[in-house]
Amino acid sequence: xxxxxxxxxxxxxxxxxxxxxxxxxxxxxxxxxxxxxxxxxxxxxxxxxxxxxxxxxxxxxxxxxxxxxxxxxxxxxxxxxxxxxxxxxxxxxxxxxxxxxxxxxxxxxxxxxxxxxxxxxxxxxxxxxxxxxxxxxxxxxxxxxxxxxxxxxxxxxxxxxxxxxxxxxxxxxxxxxxxxxxxxxxxxxxxxxxxxxxxxxxxxxxxxxxxxxxxxxxxxxxxxxxxxxxxxxxxxxxxxxxxxxxxxxxxxxxxxxxxxxxxxxxxxxxxxxxxxxxxxxxxxxxxxxxxxxxxxxxxxxxxxxxxxxxxxxxxxxxxxxxxxxxxxxxxxxxxxxxxxxxxxxxxxxxxxxxxxxxxxxxxxxxxxxxxxxxxxxxxxxxxxxxxxxxxxxxxxxxxxxxxxxxxxxxxxxxxxxxxxxxxxxxxxxxxxxxxxxxxxxxxxxxxxxxxxxxxxxxxxxxxxxxxxxxxxxxxxxxxxxxx
Numbered sequence: 436x437x438x439x440x441x442x443x444x445x446x447x448x449x450x451x452x453x454x455x456x457x458x459x460x461x462x463x464x465x466x467x468x469x470x471x472x473x474x475x476x477x478x479x480x481x482x483x484x485x486x487x488x489x490x491x492x493x494x495x496x497x498x499x500x501x502x503x504x505x506x507x508x509x510x511x512x513x514x515x516x517x518x519x520x521x522x523x524x525x526x527x528x529x530x531x532x533x534x535x536x537x538x539x540x541x542x543x544x545x546x547x548x549x550x551x552x553x554x555x556x557x558x559x560x561x562x563x564x565x566x567x568x569x570x571x572x573x574x575x576x577x578x579x580x581x582x583x584x585x586x587x588x589x590x591x592x593x594x595x596x597x598x599x600x601x602x603x604x605x606x607x608x609x610x611x612x613x614x615x616x617x618x619x620x621x622x623x624x625x626x627x628x629x630x631x632x633x634x635x636x637x638x639x640x641x642x643x644x645x646x647x648x649x650x651x652x653x654x655x656x657x658x659x660x661x662x663x664x665x666x667x668x669x670x671x672x673x674x675x676x677x678x679x680x681x682x683x684x685x686x687x688x689x690x691x692x693x694x695x696x697x698x699x700x701x702x703x704x705x706x707x708x709x710x711x712x713x714x715x716x717x718x719x720x721x722x723x724x725x726x727x728x729x730x731x732x733x734x735x736x737x738x739x740x741x742x743x744x745x746x747x748x749x750x751x752x753x754x755x756x757x758x759x760x761x762x763x764x765x766x767x768x769x770x771x772x773x774x775x776x777x778x779x780x781x782x783x784x785x786x787x788x789x790x791x792x793x794x795x796x797x798x799x800x801x802x803x804x805x806x807x808x809x810x811x812x813x814x815x816x817x818x819x820x821x822x823x824x825x826x827x828x829x830x831x832x833x834x835x836x837x838x839x840x841x842x843x844x845x846x847x848x849x850x851x852x853x854x855x856x857x858x859x860x861x862x863x864x865x866x867x868x869x870x871x872x873x874x875x876x877x878x879x880x881x882x883x884x885x886x887x888x889x890x891x892x893x894x895x896x897x898x899x900x901x902x903x904x905x906x907x908x909x910x911x912x913x914x915x916x917x918x
Contacts, residue, residue, distance in 0.1 A: 443599035449622040450630040451494045457589035458485030473583035479524040491589040494621035495535045496729045504539025512716040516709045521568030531710040534562035543611040544756040557596040602665040626656045648682040664689035748780035774813025815844040869894045
């Protein structure tokens with residue numbers, strides 16, 4: 436495997452968050468009865484003409500600005516010709532030679548901990564196009580049904596350079612792109628409904644050799660399937676080449692049940708689609724004033740926020756990356772810090788990304804539906820910081836807040852009598868009692884057994900019902916044992 440280099444490029448279709456379709460006034464709402472949201476333009480009835488949706492263009496401009504790309508002052512819509520039952524016109528309106536967005540890059544974090552690293556994925560282009568309808572095979576016996584509700588839905592197709600070298604890098608890129616399009620409000624990112632679909636172009640080569648023949652894995656609608664499909668395809672290509680075979684350029688599908696890819700058709704090239712400018716649509720001209728207005732409406736971007744979190748709040752790049760994985764999590768964290776104070780930014784990050792995230796994941800909840808609010812969590816972290824409670828007691832308070840047993844951390848602490856014992860005289864008394872009652876542990880510690888010290892700490896905490904300040908307990912015990 437080390438004798439081979441993996442080369443991956445990704446094409447993503449992001450369904451744009453518009454109320455109507457890209458060239459007609461029909462609704463884009465998901466879940467309607469088949470063929471109830473397809474108007475005369477979508478059905479390609481004779482004499483109809485497309486009219487471009489301005490909101491779709493603004494979505495493309497927002498994306499171009501967010502990735503540092505060039506927003507083309509002039510782009511052209513083209514007809515991509517192919518015949519398929521769910522494409523009534525016999526062609527798809529897309530962009531080919533002159534796309535609306537050119538270049539740009541997305542920097543992603545791959546891996547975690549000591550093995551984490553940053554990877555910059557360069558983008559080739561992003562272009563506007565219309566979606567096709569949908570063929571339904573499972574609902575009929577011996578025939579297929581055609582639902583044209585999706586026909587004409589606006590898409591932004593986002594194409595990378597072949598910059599990724601592993602499935603981990605591909606997944607990190609896809610997750611970052613998914614977060615970005617949701618962050619800037621151009622796509623809802625619902626993968627189950629097909630709003631965000633990835634195609635992975637995969638090839639292998641010997642290091643230093645020209646690019647190998649690629650195969651395109653179509654319509655991957657989950658990050659897990661993206662990783663599994665790439666990993667299988669890489670193994671298959673390497674085994675095929677090592678057995679003396681050759682790779683034929685093809686479009687393949689991934690079967691989640693078997694974990695394998697299978698060939699759907701040999702891959703078409705651009706000339707097979709007979710692209711030519713659409714005579715019904717004028718060139719798309721985007722002026723500097725339009726771009727400037729959209730730029731002024733952009734929110735703070737994930738990359739900018741990561742830099743602020745590391746620079747102003749002193750967070751690690753990993754923590755900053757995790758917190759900006761979604762706007763909802765970033766907003767929750769910032770609201771928590773607002774209550775707990777900037778000095779407690781690191782504990783806030785830990786609670787949001789570890790304790791809260793684990794509990795939400797366990798119960799299948801989104802952070803927007805968290806039973807513990809940012810204000811409540813910030814109040815809890817304040818009480819840890821001022822030594823009112825210990826970290827262990829904080830977990831009990833968090834649990835009570837989760838179940839609605841108090842409006843604030845202070846209320847829970849007061850109601851349940853959880854305030855930490857910090858009186859050194861009271862703690863010293865408990866330490867003396869434990870030392871007197873456990874001469875065996877004392878002797879073991881003096882004989883050099885460190886575990887005996889931990890046992891004594893546990894006894895003191897047990898006697899204090901978990902409410903003694905752990906740091907004070909440790910300091911007093913050590914002082915008395917080494918006196």
